[in-house]
Structure formats: C-alpha cells, structure tokens
Amino acid sequence: MTHRSAAITIGLSAQGLGVRRGGTTILSDITLSLPATGSVALIGPNGAGKSTLLRALAGLLTPDHGTVRLGDRPVAALPAAERAATIGFLPQHFAPHWDLRVADLVRLGVERGGTASPDGVAAVLATHGLGPLAQRRWSALSGGERARVLLAMVLAVDPPVLIADEPGASLDVRHRIGVVDGLARRGRDRLCIVAMHDLDLAFRAFDRVVLLAGGRLAAAGTAADLFHDRRLDRAFGVDFMRLETPHGRLLQAVARPDADDIGSGRN
Numbered sequence: 001m002t003h004r005s006a007a008i009t010i011g012l013s014a015q016g017l018g019v020r021r022g023g024t025t026i027l028s029d030i031t032l033s034l035p036a037t038g039s040v041a042l043i044g045p046n047g048a049g050k051s052t053l054l055r056a057l058a059g060l061l062t063p064d065h066g067t068v069r070l071g072d073r074p075v076a077a078l079p080a081a082e083r084a085a086t087i088g089f090l091p092q093h094f095a096p097h098w099d100l101r102v103a104d105l106v107r108l109g110v111e112r113g114g115t116a117s118p119d120g121v122a123a124v125l126a127t128h129g130l131g132p133l134a135q136r137r138w139s140a141l142s143g144g145e146r147a148r149v150l151l152a153m154v155l156a157v158d159p160p161v162l163i164a165d166e167p168g169a170s171l172d173v174r175h176r177i178g179v180v181d182g183l184a185r186r187g188r189d190r191l192c193i194v195a196m197h198d199l200d201l202a203f204r205a206f207d208r209v210v211l212l213a214g215g216r217l218a219a220a221g222t223a224a225d226l227f228h229d230r231r232l233d234r235a236f237g238v239d240f241m242r243l244e245t246p247h248g249r250l251l252q253a254v255a256r257p258d259a260d261d262i263g264s265g266r267n
C-alpha cells in the first residue's frame with residue numbers, strides 16, 4: 001500500500017499553533033497554509049522558533065494549541081507508518097544508535113522507501129557522491145559527510161513532504177549549494193520546507209519564504225515579494241541593501257549604528 005499518491009495532492013497547514021516549553025512561549029498563534037508542491041524557505045534569527053515549528057509541522061512535537069493538518073487530516077491522528085512514509089524529516093542534529101557503515105545506513109533509508117535491492121543502495125550512494133564513503137563508519141565521518149549521509153537516507157524514502165532543518169549548516173559552499181538547490185528543486189513536484197540561515201540562497205532558490213521572529217509569523221509570501229519587505233530588516237535587527245543580479249537576489253546586511261555588540265558577549 002502506498003500513501004504517496006494520496007498525499008501528493010494535498011498540502012500542509014497549521015492553524016493557531018502554539019508551543020510552550022519550560023514556562024516559556026516558543027511559538028504563538030502560527031497560521032500557515034502550504035500547497036502540495038513548492039519549495040518553502042523558513043528563515044528567522046536564532047531562537048525565532050524555526051526548529052520548533054518544523055518539528056510541529058512534521059508531527060514530532062505536540063503543540064499546546066492549534067492543529068497541523070495534512071490536507072484535512074490532523075497529522076497527530078495519522079498512523080506512525082503513514083506519517084513516516086509521507087513526511088520526511090531531516091533534523092539539525094542526528095546520531096544513529098549504532099556505529100553503522102554508510103552503506104548500511106543508506107540501506108535503512110532504502111528499505112523504508114520500499115526498494116531494498118542492492119542496486120537501490122548503490123544508486124543512492126552514487127547519486128549523493130557517497131560511493132567513496134560506503135564502507136566508512138558513522139563515527140569516522142566529518143560533520144559535513146554525516147549531513148550528506150543523513151540527506152541520502154531521508155531522500156531514499158522519497159516522501160511527498162520533506163522538512164529539513166538547516167541541512168546546509170555544516171557543509172562547504174559547493175555541497176551547501178548542491179544540497180539546498182536540490183531540495184528546492186524537489187518543490188517542482190513535492191512539498192519541501194527548509195529552515196536556513198543563508199538568506200541569499202533562500203531568496204534565490206525557493207518559491208516562497210516564511211519569516212519567523214520571536215515565535216510569531218512575521219511575514220510569508222513569494223520570495224520575490226518578501227525580498228523587498230522591510231519586516232526582514234526588523235526581524236534580523238539589521239539594514240539590508242538589496243541587490244538584484246542576473247544570478248539572483250542578494251542581501252547585504254549592514255549593522256545598525258545603535259545595534260548591540262553581539263560578538264563581544266556584552267549584549
């Protein structure tokens with residue numbers, strides 16, 4: 001039985017989402033509707049609530065208020081197997097229980113996707129340029145190599161909805177562009193939501209941008225529209241110079257004269 005064909009025709013939405021942890025409000029009144037296909041960059045300053053929102057959208061965290069729905073079905077009510085086949089989640093931090101070899105980790109992903117042949121594993125390794133690392137154990141990988149293995153495992157399932165939390169954070173510039181561009185391209189026939197700090201990549205590669213600030217939805221819209229929105233400057237506490245080039249949109253951040261001196265540790 002496959003859930004993919006049913007899920008791909010429906011979007012993901014949140015109504016009145018609120019999350020509190022340790023007596024603190026982390027997310028407040030988030031209402032958001034995302035289509036069945038498209039690439040969505042989730043941006044916002046440190047601590048804005050991006051990871052928390054992604055985990056709530058993936059059904060990995062139970063909100064204190066509101067509901068997340070896949071189409072018209074609450075994500076919380078989906079059987080675990082159906083949710084896992086429908087919503088892929090790429091966490092910011094991951095450690096496997098066992099110190100497995102790369103090929104075995106990829107096999108786990110391929111098996112979850114329902115194609116457990118050795119060819120399937122080899123193809124996934126080749127697609128992600130992981131052939132040379134196939135026999136390496138997880139503990140012997142660099143941070144960036146681990147991120148690429150994790151991505152290969154999740155993409156092997158080929159879920160109709162993919163949620164990724166800063167997948168490019170530990171990657172060098174070539175791999176970051178390759179991975180994040182690849183995720184954005186999934187938006188042509190899937191829904192792909194990616195939290196990221198690289199604003200240039202967000203505005204160049206993604207259809208839509210969602211801006212979080214202080215646990216609230218500060219703005220959401222097409223990348224073209226939001227690029228010019230001054231709420232960006234307010235959310236990040238800087239002034240952006242906006243450059244539109246043949247290669248994409250670029251934001252050059254300029255510190256405000258009255259800004260706190262974050263690097264000194266005195267703020």
Ligand SMILES: Nc1ncnc2c1ncn2[C@@H]1O[C@H](COP(=O)(O)OP(=O)(O)OP(=O)(O)O)[C@@H](O)[C@H]1O
Pocket residue numbers: 021022024026044045046047048049050051052053
């Ligand atoms: N279990 C918890 N208890 C208390 N506070 C928490 C808990 N989990 C997260 N927070 C706080 O909630 C806020 C949002 O965290 P979250 O990780 O969602 O932000 P983020 O936008 O992903 O940040 P970053 O860009 O730094 O990764 C932070 O201030 C964080 O310290």
